Amino acid sequence: MTLDPCLNAPVHIQIHAASALVALVLGPVALYGQRRAGLHKTVGYVWVLAMASVSLSAFFIHSFAVIGPFSPLHGFAVVTLVSLWLGIGHARRGDITAHRAVFGNLYRFGLVLAGLANFMPGRTSNQAAFDGADHLGWWVIGAGVFCVILRAVLRQRQIQGGMPHVA
Structure with missing residues (x-):
């Protein structure tokens, strides 16, 4: 692993990657932390700004x-960008169920799943992570897609059969 591809990338790619890392780390804090705490709101707004920065860059x-x-x-x-607008709007209107659904899906699909595409051969993230062994990016993508599918199956089973909650 080497940070050289990231450090030598154009500024917009550096902003994109840094914002994505901030959003990736803060997402679980906002999604699974205590909702009524001031920390949730503060972290949530920083997460929204990071996601907007990822999208715009x-x-x-x-x-x-x-x-x-x-x-x-x-x-x-x-x-x-549309989801960020809708998610904030839901929270301001007090529709917390819709707010949680929009931001949860945005984290899982808009950040994690779309982020897996950055490990395609030739991409900066792939070069930084695997330093020339580009084919390993396909393994990361495959493992990520497998985890997303597994989570969806477990979630569906939970809904159908009353299994314990899967976050």
């Missing part, structure tokens, strides 16, 4: 362009 990354300078990953950026 993504529009300057064109290494995976498919349609002009854009890729399907840019669609995630648009959905993320």
